[in-house]
């Protein structure tokens with residue numbers, strides 16, 4: 001398309017609806033909403049138990065959020081506004097979180113200091129470190145051991161030397177029994193020669209049985225996705241050793257340099273990637289034509305996020321519902337029904353998600369909603385008796401100053417423009433509760449629409465309601 005007819009440019013233009021100007025047209029309910037099936041696809045190879053994804057933003061998804069998301073059956077995409085090593089550590093922390101015997105254990109040497117131990121524990125969100133020398137277990141330090149110690153004290157002087165261990169053949173039940181009897185939280189695994197082989201933690205074993213719809217790989221580890229730049233093939237290769245899905249994270253994927261760089265990543269790794277953000281039919285068709293089977297999913301929406309100012313400062317954008325419908329239409333044209341469409345930006349509740357499904361989305365990505373939760377990476381702020389968390393656009397000045405994210409946005413040649421803002425969001429509490437609320441809203445919406453599942457929602461009719469006031 002493209003119009004040079006200036007008389008009709010506006011009258012020929014398509015309409016891009018905002019979430020609060022459309023409604024789902026109700027239909028005859030054939031099931032109770034609680035029985036609606038909300039499982040769906042995130043990528044060609046990953047099926048979710050719930051249709052929610054946390055956004056790759058540094059105020060939203062680090063390991064703590066990704067663990068919480070996967071436990072509920074959604075997925076977190078670890079952000080890339082950090083070094084490759086830091087991102088890899090976050091991905092590894094998710095993979096470690098619930099395996100029965102953790103293999104990739106973070107350890108410490110006896111010559112290190114208490115301060116080193118505290119730094120590692122904080123960075124990796126863990127509460128204990130086996131002390132290993134020459135492959136053998138010689139002690140253990142926990143956060144309790146180091147709490148009141150001099151930061152410069154040596155690990156060998158404060159570690160517990162008489163460590164209770166088990167061997168690799170131990171089962172879950174016996175491990176729990178032993179940890180209870182000995183009143184310990186961590187049970188290191190050693191072979192008959194004392195070589196350190198892994199670690200069982202009480203918390204992980206207990207939590208494992210709690211989340212029935214958690215997303216796990218064949219080894220029982222939680223699933224996690226990671227964001228990468230199309231121009232950083234080394235980081236992509238490194239992350240793919242551990243992450244379950246890569247997502248190419250740029251503001252405007254429909255760009256020849258971005259597409260050809262992504263093609264190289266797919267070719268060299270042999271793994272399909274989720275691509276985005278895209279906003280138009282042509283973008284989707286070009287991406288699929290360039291990458292062919294390399295497209296694992298489509299992240300749709302441009303400039304509609306809560307912290308986005310792209311469409312204010314550039315007056316370009318593709319509101320999420322429009323973007324989603326463009327992707328769904330393009331996939332229909334191609335008969336490519338196995339590529340999931342992810343709606344991204346501007347959604348505040350399950351009703352917004354339900355509208356996205358009606359316009360052709362398979363899953364929805366939230367930044368704002370999850371940034372407000374306990375598990376997001378930022379501290380809770382107390383301001384005049386009210387609690388808040390910080391949320392910021394990855395194109396905001398502050399996010400760009402962190403350095404690694406700069407290539408998410410195209411180089412316009414001059415001064416780097418800010419395409420995002422910083423904001424405070426009212427603190428919402430645990431993400432588990434936020435997810436319960438979203439599930440309730442999505443299921444109720446499916447009920448009103450008279451459908452039974454997410455795929456069925458795609459045939460829901462919609463009503464224009466442009467006069468609707470925002471409540």
Ligand code: XMP
Nearest residue numbers: 305306308310346367368393394395419420
């Ligand atoms: P919500 O509304 O859920 O949106 O917070 C999250 C999505 O917003 C996108 N994003 C940005 N868009 N400038 C933009 O135009 C930015 O600085 C920016 N940072 C994030 C991104 O797609 C995210 O998932």
